[in-house]
Amino acid sequence: MTPTVLVVDDEPDVRLMLRLKLRREQFDVIEATGGVHALEILAQTTPDVIILDLRMPDVDGWAVLRALGEIGRLAHLKVITFSAHATNNAVEQALALGSRAHVSKSRSLDQIVGTIRAVLAA
Amino acid sequence: LWRWLPRGSTLPDEAWAQRHRAILVLLWLHVPLIFLLSLTEHLGVLHSLTEAVVVAVLAGGATAERARRQLSTVVAAIGLMTCSAILVHVSGGVIEMHFHYFVMVAVVTLYQDWKPFLIAISFVVLQHGVIGVLAPSAVYDHQAAIDHPWQWAGVHGLFILGMSAAGIASWRFNESLLDAAEDREERLSEAQDLARLGSWEWDLASGLTWSPELYRLFGVDAGELNPSPEDFLPGVHPEDRDAVDGEIRRTLEAGTPYAVDCRLLLPGGTVRWVHARGAVTIREDGRPTVMSGTVQDITDRKRAEAELRDLSELKDAFVRTVSHDLRTPLSVISGMAQLLQETDPPNDADSQRGIAERIEANAARLNRLVANLLDFDRAAHGRLAPNRKPTDVSAVVRDVVAVVEVGDHPLRVESEPALASVDTDQIERMVENLVANGVRHTPEGTPIWVRVGRRPDGVLITVDDAGAGVPDALKRTIFEPYHRDEASGGTGIGLSLVVRFAELHGGRAWVEDRPGGGASFRVLVPYEGAEFSTDPGATRALGVAG
Numbered sequence: 001m002t003p004t005v006l007v008v009d010d011e012p013d014v015r016l017m018l019r020l021k022l023r024r025e026q027f028d029v030i031e032a033t034g035g036v037h038a039l040e041i042l043a044q045t046t047p048d049v050i051i052l053d054l055r056m057p058d059v060d061g062w063a064v065l066r067a068l069g070e071i072g073r074l075a076h077l078k079v080i081t082f083s084a085h086a087t088n089n090a091v092e093q094a095l096a097l098g099s100r101a102h103v104s105k106s107r108s109l110d111q112i113v114g115t116i117r118a119v120l121a122a
Numbered sequence: 123l124w125r126w127l128p129r130g131s132t133l134p135d136e137a138w139a140q141r142h143r144a145i146l147v148l149l150w151l152h153v154p155l156i157f158l159l160s161l162t163e164h165l166g167v168l169h170s171l172t173e174a175v176v177v178a179v180l181a182g183g184a185t186a187e188r189a190r191r192q193l194s195t196v197v198a199a200i201g202l203m204t205c206s207a208i209l210v211h212v213s214g215g216v217i218e219m220h221f222h223y224f225v226m227v228a229v230v231t232l233y234q235d236w237k238p239f240l241i242a243i244s245f246v247v248l249q250h251g252v253i254g255v256l257a258p259s260a261v262y263d264h265q266a267a268i269d270h271p272w273q274w275a276g277v278h279g280l281f282i283l284g285m286s287a288a289g290i291a292s293w294r295f296n297e298s299l300l301d302a303a304e305d306r307e308e309r310l311s312e313a314q315d316l317a318r319l320g321s322w323e324w325d326l327a328s329g330l331t332w333s334p335e336l337y338r339l340f341g342v343d344a345g346e347l348n349p350s351p352e353d354f355l356p357g358v359h360p361e362d363r364d365a366v367d368g369e370i371r372r373t374l375e376a377g378t379p380y381a382v383d384c385r386l387l388l389p390g391g392t393v394r395w396v397h398a399r400g401a402v403t404i405r406e407d408g409r410p411t412v413m414s415g416t417v418q419d420i421t422d423r424k425r426a427e428a429e430l431r432d433l434s435e436l437k438d439a440f441v442r443t444v445s446h447d448l449r450t451p452l453s454v455i456s457g458m459a460q461l462l463q464e465t466d467p468p469n470d471a472d473s474q475r476g477i478a479e480r481i482e483a484n485a486a487r488l489n490r491l492v493a494n495l496l497d498f499d500r501a502a503h504g505r506l507a508p509n510r511k512p513t514d515v516s517a518v519v520r521d522v523v524a525v526v527e528v529g530d531h532p533l534r535v536e537s538e539p540a541l542a543s544v545d546t547d548q549i550e551r552m553v554e555n556l557v558a559n560g561v562r563h564t565p566e567g568t569p570i571w572v573r574v575g576r577r578p579d580g581v582l583i584t585v586d587d588a589g590a591g592v593p594d595a596l597k598r599t600i601f602e603p604y605h606r607d608e609a610s611g612g613t614g615i616g617l618s619l620v621v622r623f624a625e626l627h628g629g630r631a632w633v634e635d636r637p638g639g640g641a642s643f644r645v646l647v648p649y650e651g652a653e654f655s656t657d658p659g660a661t662r663a664l665g666v667a668g
Contacts, residue, residue, distance in 0.1 A: 011450055012529050012566065013480050017457040020477070024467065033566055055446070057563070084449040105453040109460050 003120055004028040006047040008038040008064065009082070010056040014105070018051065021109040027116075035059025039067060046076065049116055051103075054083040054094065065097045074098035078119050128294040130236040132301075138191060141232050145198055146188075148229065149181040152205040160212045173208050180204055192237065199238035202226040203245040207253075207261075215263040220278065224285055231289035234296060239286070246282050250275030311335065318419035322354075325412050339396065339417055341388035359385035359393060370400065374413070377404045383420065395424040443614060447491055451484035458484075483527045490554055497551065498603065498615045501622050508545030508626050515540045515549060515581045515647070516574040522553045523572050528561050537574035540581040542649045548623040549583075549647075552631075555616040556585035556643045564589030564640070580629055580648040588640040592633050601631065620645065 005027045007018045012033075019029045030047060032038035036059050038052070054061035061081060068074050081094040081102045091102045100122070103115045133141070153174050160170030180201035187194040206222040213219045223246055230242045253261050254271020261267075267274035311334055314320060320336025337344045340357045358366050362384035369380040379401035386394045400415030458481045462469060469477070500506045516537035523535050553572065560570045564587045571586040592600060603618040617631075620643075624631040629647040636642040 011454070013454040013458075013484060014450070016480065017454055017461070020461055020473070021457070024464065084446045084453065105449065106456075109457050 002026060002028050003048040004030065004045075005116065006030050006032060006038065006041060006050045008032040008035070008050065008056075008061070009053040010034050011053075014053070017109070018112070021113065022116075025113050035061070035064045038064055042068070042073070042077070049078045049080060049119055051080050051082050051112075051116070052099070054081050054086065054090070062094075062097075065094065065099060069098050078122075080115060080119055126294070128234065128290060128297050130234065130239075132297050133234050135191070138195075138233070142188070142191075142194065142198065145202070145229060145232065146181065146185055149177070149184065149198060149201045149205070153178045153181060156205065156208055156212070159209065163212050163214070165212060173212060177201060177205055177208065195233055195235060195238045196241060199230045199233070199242050200245065202229060203242050203249070207245075207249050211253075211260045215259050215261050217263055223278075223282060227282055227285060228289060231286070231293055234293045239289075243279065243282055243286060247275050247279040250278050320417045321415070322417070323412065323414040326410060336417060339394065339419055340386060341390065341392070341394075357386050357388075359387045361385070366398065373400055373402050374410050377402055377410070383424075394419060395421045440614075444491075444495065448488065451487045451491075454484045455481050455488075486525075486527060487558075490558065493551065494555070494615050494619055497619055497622075501619065506548075506622065506626055508548050508623070510543045510545055510627075512541060513544050513546055513549075515542055515544060515583070518544075518546050518549045519553050519572060519574050519583060522550045523557070526554055526557050528557065528570060530566050531561055531564065532567075532569040533557070534569060534571045535573070536571070538576060540574055540576050542581045542647055544581075544627060544647055545623075548626070552620045552623050552645055553583065553585070555620050556583075556645070559616060559643070560585055560587040560589070560641075563587070568640075577646065580646050583645040583647070585643045586636045586640060588636070588638075591635050591639060592641045597633050600633070 005018075005022050007015050007022075007029060008031075009015050009018075010033060015031045015033075019031065022029045030041060030045075032041050034056050038050075039059075042050075052061045052064060061083075065074075065079065065081070068077060068079070079099045081091075081099040082105065083090070083102075084105045086094075086102060086104065094102055100119045101115055103112055107115075156177055157170050157174035160173050161167070165173070180197055184194050184198040184201055187197060203223070203226055206220075206226050209222050210216070210219045227242055227246075230238050233239070250261050251272045254267070254275055258268035258271055262271070262274060314333055314335035315338075318335070318339070320339045321333045322330060322336055324330045332344075334344060355363055355367060366382060366384050369382045372378070373380045379399065381397070381399045383395065383397050386396055388394060397418045397420045398415060400413060402410045402413040405411050458477045462474065462477055497506065516539055520535060520537060523533060526533075557570060557572065564570070568588040570588075571584070573582075573584040573586070575582050575584075601617050601621045603615050621631045624645050624647065627647045629645065631643070631645045634642045634644065
């Protein structure tokens with residue numbers, strides 16, 4: 001069965017890049033352009049893993065993470081937080097909020113895919 | 123000679139009052155003394171009483187007129203000399219009684235004033251001469267003097283003068299010391315004023331004294347407050363009171379000096395920062411005796427420190443933002459390049475072209491960000507003077523719009539030929555930044571309109587979007603350098619550069635609400651352009667307020 005990845009990022013090119021890569025790696029990809037959009041999608045479907053950008057306008061990744069935690073969905077949703085440059089402190093905070101892993105945007109696409117596979121296998 | 127003579131009347135009122143009180147007591151003591159001595163000399167009760175009453179009248183006069191310093195002093199001096207004269211008289215001119223004059227002149231010298239002093243000396247000479255003629259045995263007890271009373275009056279006067287010289291010298295020294303002390307105090311006060319430094323001394327036995335500057339620091343008049351140890355703390359800001367109180371107590375107990383920064387809350391409600399230091403002198407038995415300290419105004423320093431801290435925080439936030447903004451297109455370029463290199467499965471020609479396009483677009487975005495940073499730096503140093511040439515602004519705008527990256531926002535352009543004297547690069551940069559701003563802050567798929575039109579006062583460039591619009595509260599601040607909505611991206615210098623470029627052309631840039639929803643960013647550039655400023659200060663490059 002093909003795993004589904006929800007990519008949440010306000011940057012169209014970042015989504016495009018991940019979509020191209022993940023499709024080649026045999027994932028199904030759905031995309032959200034922001035926090036509100038992501039929550040709308042999650043109300044209807046449950047992807048196998050979520051790549052969540054922390055820094056977005058309006059409803060950011062932090063808000064999405066908290067919202068999911070509040071409605072008790074993080075036990076079943078595998079969230080990987082994603083950011084251009086996060087401090088150790090921010091990474092710890094994201095993990096404490098229920099994220100399964102954090103990956104930096106400066107990592108190679110193969111490393112990002114590796115993180116997704118590791119989280120799926122856990 | 124005048125320089126060597128004392129000035130007189132230099133005694134402070136307090137010191138005068140103290141000495142005068144003692145002298146009046148001495149004068150009153152002479153009343154019973156003279157009465158008793160007269161009785162023992164067998165002068166009879168009535169005569170003895172008369173002699174005593176003369177002194178009592180003078181003593182009473184001096185006492186009654188205490189409030190008038192000059193008069194009271196002169197009456198007291200005459201009273202003292204009268205005592206000497208009466209004692210010599212009742213003793214029958216015994217020469218040893220004349221020593222009493224010397225003592226009294228010395229006492230009069232204590233006033234450190236010329237009038238009583240000269241009156242005292244004149245009294246001696248006149249009294250010896252006049253009485254010597256009328257009743258020689260009342261002042262002299264030897265024949266030579268009785269025969270030549272004035273001559274001997276001179277002799278007596280000469281001795282008095284000699285002893286007066288010694289008195290005057292000591293009086294002069296007192297004045298010099300007093301002057302030096304006053305001078306030192308004045309200089310200390312000036313120094314304290316300059317340093318905005320007040321000092322205090324708390325003798326645990328006698329009480330607390332404040333320097334004049336300390337009253338000024340606390341914002342109170344010297345007369346308004348009789349300082350006590352309890353007055354210090356109420357002047358301290360309530361939030362700092364416990365800390366300061368603790369420091370002072372610790373110093374009193376442990377004997378170690380304290381140094382603490384705290385705020386004073388002035389009567390008008392003003393807050394003043396001070397640096398307070400204090401130390402205590404401990405006696406051998408371990409108990410404190412004198413505590414003293416200084417309080418210095420450091421409000422200016424604290425303010426500068428706070429401004430520096432704010433600027434530093436602003437700089438940190440700016441560096442974080444810029445790094446983040448540069449990294450996003452960089453990671454896209456890097457990721458896309460990785461995709462191009464993959465061979466399994468191989469890229470087809472279409473996807474290769476699509477990926478290369480995205481690489482180019484993100485490189486262009488990086489270029490714009492770096493150009494903004496460079497221009498921002500130039501603006502800060504006043505090196506942004508536009509190179510103006512007659513140009514069709516709408517042609518420039520159309521060229522920019524043709525290449526600018528808008529994602530899937532439909533971009534609509536309306537323009538009419540608009541010739542003006544402008545710097546082409548700066549017009550391009552303004553349009554680029556305004557369009558990028560619109561793309562960034564509005565939902566994907568919503569349109570962006572770019573318009574160029576002629577107005578009576580110049581060429582108007584409009585960039586409209588159909589986003590949420592700009593709240594009134596932010597309509598000015600979004601043009602300030604560094605302003606940014608934390609999560610929305612953008613270095614926060616793009617819009618500040620738009621304003622800067624517009625102003626350099628003698629025009630202006632602002633934002634309005636677009637009828638029908640969204641924001642309408644506008645730039646007006648005069649046809650010929652007014653004088654523009656190259657003053658770096660006008661850029662407020664590092665300024666916080668616009």
